[in-house]
Amino acid sequence: MVPSTDGKTDNPFLDHAFFLALEQSGCASARTGWQPQHIVLTDGEQPLGLMPLFLKSHSMGEYVFDHGWADAYERAGGSYYPKLQCSVPFTPATAPKLLVPSGDPAVRAALLSTAQQLATQRRASSVHATFVPEAEAAAIAADGWLRRMDTQFHWFNRGFASFDDFLDTLSSRKRKTIRRERRDALADGLTVKWLTGSDLMEHHWDAFYDFYEDTGARKWGRPYLNREFFSRLNQTMADRIVLMLAYDGPTPIAGAINFLGSDRIFGRNWGCTRDVPFLHFELCYYQAIDYAIEHKLAVVEAGAQGEHKLARGYEPTPTYSVHWIAHPGLRDAVADFLEHERLSVAHEQLLLDGHTPFRKGERTDH
Incomplete structure (x- = not known):
């Protein structure tokens, strides 16, 4: 699944074995609304880039919630599903989603444009890449995708x-x-x-x-x-x-x-x-x-949500996702929503930072 030089990824959820277990067990399949549509770019036999992608008929198992977007688009007469989801199914853990061993931005751009072309071919309303690293989110947003921010709670050693x-x-x-x-x-x-x-x-x-x-x-x-x-x-x-x-x-x-x-x-x-x-x-x-x-x-990532983790030494940590939406009207509405949401999330994180359980002077930047 993942181009690698040593056969073992830094992140366990990017292991080929993890995706294979999901798909061969039937957990991530067309029947469950997670139809594999992975994009692999090659130069002959040499893999250049990979984007894990699924065609979805619902928004369950993602942990980045777009049900409101779907409802609004359906009420306006559109069809939000199917959509394309670039993620590790059922796994709210940050990991790269544009897997380009060379780091070549042209390969990254080709993966994104291919995903958009696939969305058109599959009559999908949108493409969503969730739980991506901050730098990857910024790079994808520079290509015109919409950036979203949320909060998890991580413990730092x-x-x-x-x-x-x-x-x-x-x-x-x-x-x-x-x-x-x-x-x-x-x-x-x-x-x-x-x-x-x-x-x-x-x-x-x-x-x-x-x-x-x-x-x-x-x-x-x-x-x-x-x-x-x-x-x-x-x-x-x-x-x-x-x-x-x-x-x-x-x-x-x-x-x-x-x-x-x-x-x-x-x-x-x-x-x-x-x-x-x-x-x-x-x-x-x-x-x-x-x-x-x-x-x-160095870190314990304890999954999605859960402000109760704060009192137990887990600290508010931003997470990121990016979204491409085909319909201009829906895209503009979501862009406006996300602009306000980002401000709200940033403000909430400042408030949470003020309620960590550490003694004054004990906590340092992680």
């Missing part, structure tokens, strides 16, 4: 030697709160195991899928990912996965899946079969921090 070392940078009240939450989460003798690589077995995935299915059913009605997907990941990407399971004796009762990049850990899905106070925070946020400190990883 400032050379901490231990979790207590991290806690020492927080206000006294926040330190006490986090210590109490961690104590209460495991108060009944629960234990947590980190499983990765050859330690991951199918019975672990059976347990995790039960947790994931329960949470997915309550959130979306139908989980995006199926059981086969996780087995395929286990066969091809086990060394890039950390599955954190909470046990009551020998019985797993909750779990969170994380993916490993070159300098960070990405928290993704979680679930449980028993409601334990603060266990969600423990497995998804505090254990990820523990892992990052122990393995000297």
Whole structure:
């Protein structure tokens, strides 16, 4: 999937194996509204650039919300779907979307123009590239696409030697709160195991899928990912996965899946079969921090949304997407909306920055 010199990408979600697992398991398919339309530019047999792309009949599983745009266009008599989505399905993690090993801007421009031509051929209303790096968003916006900004919450490792070392940078009240939450989460003798690589077995995935299915059913009605997907990941990407399971004796009762990049850990899905106070925070946020400190990883990306992460040492971090819209009227309306939205998001981030739990003088730019 990804042109590479060493066969392994910095970001696990750009691995060919990740896309293959999504598509071969049927999670990302025409039937689910994610029809692969990937663009590959070549010079003979040599790949020059790649753009992961899907033809979509809905806006689910994207985490950058355009339902309002779709509703407005439909009310005006247009057809918003299908659209083209340049993203990693079901994955709100920033990663390059115009994959050009040479860095040649002409290849990048060719990918964008090809996507626009494909949109016309497929009668798609628009093309959307979501969770792109800031520099990539700026470069694509310079080609006339509309830029959008949002907020996630990431944890940054400032050379901490231990979790207590991290806690020492927080206000006294926040330190006490986090210590109490961690104590209460495991108060009944629960234990947590980190499983990765050859330690991951199918019975672990059976347990995790039960947790994931329960949470997915309550959130979306139908989980995006199926059981086969996780087995395929286990066969091809086990060394890039950390599955954190909470046990009551020998019985797993909750779990969170994380993916490993070159300098960070990405928290993704979680679930449980028993409601334990603060266990969600423990497995998804505090254990990820523990892992990052122990393995000297720079960042924990804990997924989309969640202002509650702020009180737990996760900091507001901008995310970016870019959008090409064919209809001039809809494009102008969206451009006006995004101009106001960007101002609102920037203001919100300033306010959030003022409510981080760090002691005065402890936080530095990341």
